[in-house]
Amino acid sequence: MTSVVDKAAPAKRPAMPGTARILGFAALALALGVAMPWLVSSKLTLSLTTQAIVDALLATSVGFLVLQNGRVSFGQAAFFGLGGYAFGVLVARQLVAPELALLLALALPTLVAFLLGLVFARIAGVAHAMLTLAVGQAFYEIAFRWRELAKGDDGMSFDLPPRIFGFASSSLQDPAVMVVVAWSALVLALAGLALFVNSRIGQIAAAVRDNEERARFIGHDTAIPPAVVYAIAAFLAALAGVLQATYNGYIAPQMFHWSLSGTALIMAVVGGAQFIVGPAIGAVCFFFLKDFAGRFAEFWPAIVGTVLVAVTLLMPQGMVGLAFRLWAARRSKP
Amino acid sequence: MAIQLLNGVVYGGLLYLLAVGLVLIFGLREVVNFAHGALFMLGSYVGYTLAASGQWWLGLLVSVVFMAAVGCVLDALVFRSLRKHDHIVTVLITFGLLLILETVVTVTWGKAYLSYPVPKLLAGTVEIAGSPFPIYRLFIIAVSLLVAAGLAAWLRFTRMGLYVRAASTNAHVTSIQGIDVDRLSLVVVGLGTALAGLSGVVAGPLLTLSPTMGNYILIDSFIVVVIGGLGSFGGAFIAALLIGQIHNLGAIYLPWAATMLPFLLMIGILIWRPTGFAGSRT
Amino acid sequence: MSASIAIQGLGVERRYGGFRALKGVDIAVKRGEIRGLIGPNGAGKSTLIDVLSGRVRGQPGKVLLDGKDISALKPQERRRLGLARSFQRTNIFPALSVEQQLRIASWAVTDAGIEEVMAELNLTALARTPAAEISYGDQRRLDLALALVGRPSVLLLDEPAAGLTVEESHGLATILRDLANRWNVTVLLVEHDMQVVFSICDGITVLHLGQTLAEGGVAEIRADKRVVTAYLGTEA
Amino acid sequence: ADPLKIGVATDLSGTYASLGDEVMRATRFAIDEANAAGGVDGRKVEFKSYDTEAKPDLARRQVEKLVMEGYPVVTGMIASGEGLAIAPLMERWGSIYISVVNKADELTGANCAKRVFRVNTQSAMDAATVKPWLKERKEKKWAVVAIDIAWGRGSATLFSEAVKSTGKEMVAELFPPANTNDFAPYIEQIKKAGAEGVWVVLAGRDAINFAQQSKQFGLTDAITVAGVSFTTDGTVKTLGDAAKGVFGIINYSSTLDTPENNSFVKAWTEKYKVPPTNFEGEAYLGYQVLFQAVKDAKSVKTDDIAKALPGKTYDTIMGKLVMRAEDRQLLKPNYFGVVEMVNGELRPVVKTTVSAADVAPAVACKVN
């Protein structure tokens, strides 16, 4: 079969900017974040923004898996939940120092994802989506049923330790502080991903995504690079989970639920999953769309649904995809 | 034990009716239809009004016809324009549809739970292995077997069936042979949606009607589709029966793991054969 | 076993269900030799290349590279030992640009420069185009280029000239001859373009129904009655 | 004077949307009624509602929004997890939570928090209602079918204890997961165990699925079926015949024959054409309590309301009830009944009343 006519050509990806530019953008964005609490006075807006950024991190995690491995996951919430639970349980029981709890909460999901990635990378398409959904639901069931761990289906509220890394941790539940922390995490994550995509292992992962068999025949091991991508994606999801658990002082099994993974996927695709920043932008827009639609009480699903259908029909490449196309079209004109 | 196995077949049969619609739609349009559960729900509600007023069979007919029309509209207006895009893009659309349908049903029929009557013809029980068994459940088994046999015959022995199978593998090449794949998929998506309507009414007397009812059975149907091997009708049939049994026997013998068993089974099968029982696609 | 044999298959069998695609084939190609592998459609040529390159397992059968048994090695390990192949059905990275995929290929070997390969196969102008958007013939050359990166010591080529223009087939023949002469590269060449085969091959193996039908020099094979009726026709 | 602003965070589109609907109706009724009477203590009452989809994390987000938008008196959540998720935040946010549906004992027990109040019946109170009824029954062998969440597990344990303490036997304990479609395997097991009665701890969708399917299998006609949250007004209406003769705990019933209740039911029926359901009654109870507290406090400041609420006696549709100061649980009577034909309609009808003192749970709350 000719690959040329079978399917529409894969979306053109923009050339990734070089290291210096990535770092420049990141520095600028960080500065902007620090200024945010002074620019925005409403606590409500700051709090909503914080939560939107957490969603953006999770969506970035899902989107990165699509971008770099070509795999759709319906189970990324598993790592979100794992991060949140590991941190919440360790802190609530005071089993280890809070700094170590943070470290473990990020390391554990990353490691689990790496191991799973070694196996899951072989499976593609819808089967992969269902497989990840299954794994995510397994974690959900455990959190839901295991009452001794964190009160099962009721979820568990917990108090933060008085200090973490020497800072008063109660400030982490103040939106004006948390918004800066979350924003910085997001910016660093995006910059890190951009650097990864440019790296050797990132490019090999892209080759494996495109054609695993041929990647082997040009001499590359095809198990490790995709697994690294899984691990990175899980790290971001766990980071989001830890941030959420910290900010809320609360963990619940819903953090693992597949519908959260599904929402994150929607956010990523709405924004444009073939771009690194697409999912984050999609997440923020989707978050505020849903928030806005919430005013219409039980009719919010119809509003969100209609917007989703309309947006998808109008910009199937996602928001960033459309912007990129418009920009490219303007540049190509003399 | 005989009864337990029979119960497994009942639930498996219901899952098959839903899963086969998913398979049809996925095959031709490569659409992972998250709205399928909502279509099942809509079909159930459409038949409800008539069924509740004693016209059960008419309700069934109306629902099937109505849902077939809904499927055709969906295909022509939405799926057709998205055929050039990636699977995940269409997932968004179907998810949006799901949200819209739920609201439409809420507005039309309200949020209160509704329950279906059993048609008079099929009320009551028969003795099986010394204990009463609802006749209606036997009817469900019969319907799913009939649908399975009918579909298999259609796909295997008719020209159109051949075209459907061809287009499900490679729509481009099929259309180059002079086959209007858009028209074909109108039929196929219509059929798949009509089956969602059929299963909605058939499942009605067992399940509570609520705008979210489709969500609780959709995942099981997806598991069936994936285990069976994407795009495989025979595979879906076997997988549905298997999942039906697992549900029943799991609830009895391994209650603490019952909800996990279908997932575990799927993980095992996919690791063993990444394309499922009978599939060659992913 | 002579040390100068670069790639060797011993008693290679391969079954698909009940069908025996290869029925115990022995083949040995000397270092620096270009060996033509020809035979009717369905004779088992691609299957033999698949076994030698590790795409499928021989059942039974042994594969030796420079006298070393590599039957148990994975394709990527074989490639890193210098055994590269191209594919009959184009097998490239559709979303990556021509240059990017060649660069990625170069990392697995000894960071060889890729400009030379691109220039020799007329791909330089397409360097930045995604592979899905270049023509079929260009894709065929890209497939070949992926095998040539880093100058492997043994090349298994499955119909590399198919889809190429006459000129480019000539060019390809020259490149292969050059590789064999100057760098001592060993080539096993499956090809239906007899002008290419006859012009560059040192020897030819003819496969028929999964077995070796004949083996010998170009002139010898061209004159072989059985080969002419089963395969060559007017090309003889 | 400043208006009284109430935030209603409830399930409008999730699993318990139909319960959320009942909460919303009671909200509109109570607030319209108050405003028609010139407001509470001369203050207008306003409300705003958001959808929680019965998800705790979303509930937390929506409540935060309500509070920040100026609706600090919060009520309406359905799932216990939702209540438990927001309870500890009330103090930080300077708001008040009045539970009208959450059943989990911890909310006003082990996990009780400042500024959290409950007017509805908690699980322990339901359990205390079972024993007197069970004593009178002649069935010796009991089975229990309970949803596999904290509420179901807890209620099942309390029921088993009650069965054993009344000298009867438990023959099966089954825990189907939430949102089970096919109850056939559970029904078969109840039959096989030879139970003479089955105690059902299922709500909403699960309750209806179970009732419907066990009727089809002939179980409902063969053995005694009873339950908690099983025969609510809502489920009985949906089930029709399949619910006939089923016993159950009733937390509130519009058939309670007291002057206060009769006038409430009359006004309600005039407005909505149907009598109020149990959830609607309990939700209305919440507003009665709140409005009286605001009157006493002469303020809509949450600090003042929170001070005014506990330890007082309230005039309600269920009589004079005390908001216990220690755990801020409203002490109320509980009922046991059966589904019967009343005025040509199937309804749960109260058969036994257990007094507020008899069902009052032990105080387990430490915060004060």
Next chain:
Amino acid sequence: MSLLSFHDVHALYGQARILNGVSFDIGAGERVALVGRNGVGKTTVVNTLCGVTRIERGHVAIRGKAMRDLQRYTAAQNGISVVLQGRGIITNLTVEENLLLGAATGRRGPWSLASVKQLFPILEERKASLGLALSGGQQQMLAIGRALMANPDLLILDEPSEGLAPVIVDELAELLVRLGNDGMGILLIEQSVGLIRRVAERFYVLSKGAVAASGPLADIGAEEFQQHIAI
């Protein structure tokens, strides 16, 4: 009357213009070759006919009638069969089912399952195998057989000799000449000069997305023809 003609066709892949005013025509019983270097747009001509690429300017006419809305099925339904480059075998169907698919338009004529299998005996031998189990050359035979099953008036072959053994190419050449003599139009897109010279009467050379040269083959020497292609 011409069966198929392109009139100054400009066509686009997305934004990229690939055809820059292509004009040619083929009549009944004519055997015409379309040649050119890799990537000049030969396959794009076929894709344009099949509605894959968008026409920006100019038009395509079938039997003199300008086709406004070209769909993938239009050509086949108008008696034009295409052997796709890369074969386009449906891997999940058996050999026989693939053949039946070719007969979807229901046109009658000399070609049927029996006569195609007689032409390529291997297709009878492997009739129950799945398409994916065939070797490259066997797939090519299947693709040609499938196109014949439609009993077309015009047969378009995009590099049909690719992967075929020389003996089979000989047979193919004879077959195409015979078909042409029986009145079928043949549009042969090829790289193999040998096959072109044995089959075609006329040729068009494509270069930079337009026809750069054309004429009868008999008038032109092998050397000169080579040079034409190489421009």
